[in-house]
Amino acid sequence: MSAASCLLSEEQFLCCICLDVFTSPVTIPCGHNFCKDCITQHWNINSVQFRCPMCKNHFKTRPELRVNTFISEMAAEFRKSAGKKRNEDSVVAKPGEVPCDICTGLKLKALKSCLTCFASYCGIHLEPHMTAGPLKRHSLTDPVANMEARVCTRHRKTLELFCKTDQTCVCSLCTVSEHMAHNIAALKDEYEVRKAELEQEEVAIRQMIKERKLKIQNTRRLKMHSQEDAEREIADGVRIFTSLMQTAERDLNEIIEMIEERQKTTEEQADSFIKELEQEISVLVKRTAEVQQLSLIQDHLQLLQSFTPMNSALCTKDWTEVSLCLPSYEGTVVKAVAELEETLGREKQQLLHKARLKRVQQYAVDVILEHRTANPWLVLSEDGKQVWCGEGRRDLPDNAERFSLYANVLAQQSFSTGRFYYEVQVTGKTDWTLGVVRGSVNRKGIIPLSPVNGYWAVGLRNGNEYLTLARPVVSLSLISRPQTVGVFVSYEEGLVSFYDVDAAVHLYSFTGCCFIEELSPFFSPGLHHGGTNSAPLTISPVTPTD
Structure with missing residues (x-):
């Protein structure tokens, strides 16, 4: 039964009198079907003649009405499936969703909006627009929140035209009043024009996005290069300054060694002079004692026989012209600093050139001739x-x-x-x-x-x-x-x-x-x-x- 009902349309289960699904359907002699109560009430009102509301066929006597069990079962099955669909469609409108304008109390979610009635309908209240002949000709669209925005505030007619002169939507009456002689286009035509413009704009925007993404990639690449350059520059700086400091330290050690060597030579010469002078002093002290002893002799002969001249008795050195030559350090440091500056300058340039070359060599590529x-x-x-x-x-x-x-x-x-x-x-x-x-x-x-x-x-x-x-x-x-x-x-x-x-x-x-x-x-x-x-x-x- 269910499979059979699915093959039939909703109109085949509607009573043309009540416009609802059959209730206790009966079949009259001409073959048309109605709800038993609907056709009975119809003939009670029109008791003079018994006509079929559909084909207007006249019956001499009032037909006997018996429920058509086959159609009744199919209608019941259809009502059941339709009710299930209504339950599925009967969802309470959530915030931001368009509610049904007909529902009282709890508003259900609208499934369609009617541009003719200027109202939105849930699944239950939409049914007349799907079944009734006049309502079926109305223009339905997806739910619209503000239906008033689709109505001309002056003439209360649908905004179905577009005034290109004033760039605004108008109704048919507006074109013969305020917008007379203006450049008027159908809403659909202007929609297609604007849609084409939007598509072009979308293409342009996508191109702009592409260009900006490429710019981001290039900027990130430059940022990465900057970081790599900074790290390499720091490493090169450490290496160069370490080398320069080692050179300066080496030259400093050399000048200290040279000064200490000169000082050592001077100290050795001075120690030699002092030692020799101390030795001569010892000889002179001894000679002084001898002279004092000789001066105490009273015997002339003995004194003359014991006396020895000083030049013969003493082996001393003439120290008059002898002096210690102090080494001169004046200009030594200045000269060393000048030489160091020259050396550091040469080494710095060489190290900088090598560092610069080594830096760019890291971007080596394999080049082949075409x-x-x-x-x-x-x-x-x-x-x-x-x-x-x-x-x-x-x-x-x-x-x-x-x-x-x-x-x-x-x-x-x-x-x-x-x-x-x-x-x-x-x-x-x-x-x-x-x-x-x-x-x-x-x-x-x-x-x-x-x-x-x-x-x-x-x-x-x-x-x-x-x-x-x-x-x-x-x-x-x-x-x-x-x-x-x-x-x-x-x-x-x-x-x-x-x-x-x-x-x-x-x-x-x-x-x-x-x-x-x-x-x-x-x-x-x-x-x-x-x-x-x-x-x-x-x-x-x-x-x-x-």
């Missing part, structure tokens, strides 16, 4: 680690990535964030250029290699002219010839730096750069020059400086 970008005059090793200029131009396809005029080649790797570092051996070359370029750099035309055109590089010309490809070009005065050049880039800081790795010397830095594209390492070994510049540029593995 064959598709190489100028046809260039020859690359199979492992992509060496490049040199050949003696002839190779027949290669002129793709968009290849440099056609300049003897350049790029790396396979590109970077749009963070830091990176690599080293290149330039031994035996008289001409070379190294650095980084923008991804969109012109690879076909003749343009100056400068930051304005997307190049940040240094190079060697004519075997001894080191320069930076800035505008204007800056010459570099170097004490030694670099054999290995290190290249360091910090994307967010806008920094490109170059180092002489073997001497641990900073060569040059481009600062304040504004990078908005990917950067790629680039290499130019220079032309062959009849074999004088045939040596390759070699990307070498990075070994941290001791």
Whole structure:
């Protein structure tokens, strides 16, 4: 029975007189069904003629009414299932939920709002809108809290139009009064327009969120770099100052040792003088006693026979010109401090250069040359680690990535964030250029290699002219010839730096750069020059400086 009732619609169980589910349903001769009480009362009121309320069929005599047990059972089953549904829908409205406007006392939760009646209905009170013909034509929507907001306050009609001129919702009567000749659109059409605008705004907001998340990532990365830099700087500071203090302590110990040595020599000389003088004093005291004894002799002959001249009796030294030479310490400390300052200056610079180089070497990346970008005059090793200029131009396809005029080649790797570092051996070359370029750099035309055109590089010309490809070009005065050049880039800081790795010397830095594209390492070994510049540029593995 239950399965059968589920296949039938609610209208098939409604009495057309009371518009409710059949109660004791009866079937009259024309085949239509009614509640027994409903059809009986109907015929009692209209006793002159017995007509069917549905098809208007006339019966000569009043039909005998008997309950249709089959329909009664199905109606009972339907009423039971409908009642269960009502119980499920009969939920008390909670704070923030739209209550039913019809319920008295305890308000149930509204399931729908009627835009025609301007009221909200729970499951029980919504049923007429679902069954009655006129009510079924009403416009239902999801529960609306404030129905008054959907009604024109002046004309008490539904707000179903939108005035673009005044940017407000209006009813149909408003368009022939206050909003006459205004730009009026259907609420649905304006809804679609605004919805499209909201979708565009959502896309724009999502892009803004994406950009800000990227900014957060970059900021966090910079924060991490700052922390790492601070820790490394502290470690370098401790190491440098410890080394400088050790040097100062060593020099202090040396000057103390030198002063003590001089003082010791002076003390030994003084002790020698004192000892010798004390010995002579003992001899003189003894001679004094002898002289006193001789002076007591009264016999002339005896005195003359016993007398010995002082020069013969005494072996003494003439101390008139003898003196102790005190060592002079004047200027010793000043001179030592000056020498120490010079030593500390040299060591400090050397330690700072090594620390700076070691710091950037921690961002070493494995760089490999990209064959598709190489100028046809260039020859690359199979492992992509060496490049040199050949003696002839190779027949290669002129793709968009290849440099056609300049003897350049790029790396396979590109970077749009963070830091990176690599080293290149330039031994035996008289001409070379190294650095980084923008991804969109012109690879076909003749343009100056400068930051304005997307190049940040240094190079060697004519075997001894080191320069930076800035505008204007800056010459570099170097004490030694670099054999290995290190290249360091910090994307967010806008920094490109170059180092002489073997001497641990900073060569040059481009600062304040504004990078908005990917950067790629680039290499130019220079032309062959009849074999004088045939040596390759070699990307070498990075070994941290001791």
